[in-house]
Amino acid sequence: MSSSFYEIIELANGEIALQRADGDGEMLVRVSFSDEVKFFLQDQHLEVAKAMINTGIRIVGQIQREEIGIDMDIDDDDDEYDTGHTLH
Numbered sequence: 001m002s003s004s005f006y007e008i009i010e011l012a013n014g015e016i017a018l019q020r021a022d023g024d025g026e027m028l029v030r031v032s033f034s035d036e037v038k039f040f041l042q043d044q045h046l047e048v049a050k051a052m053i054n055t056g057i058r059i060v061g062q063i064q065r066e067e068i069g070i071d072m073d074i075d076d077d078d079d080e081y082d083t084g085h086t087l088h
Contacts, residue, residue: 008050016049
């Protein structure tokens with residue numbers, strides 16, 4: 001993925017999606033929860049979806065660094081790659 005800005009949104013059908021902030025192109029990722037899971041999560045499904053998407057982005061970054069030969073261990077608490085900005 002390019003180094004564009006992305007945003008996590010909730011679609012009208014209840015899915016959570018990652019898209020480019022400029023709105024160009026299709027949704028990059030969609031997360032969908034059943035009604036049963038939404039009930040279980042007590043309306044925290046958006047937070048869970050954000051965590052899932054953010055983890056996926058972090059893993060993609062790790063894969064890309066490995067492919068170009070950068071040897072790095074990134075702890076879960078390491079905020080070196082966290083810009084501190086989340087668009088909604």
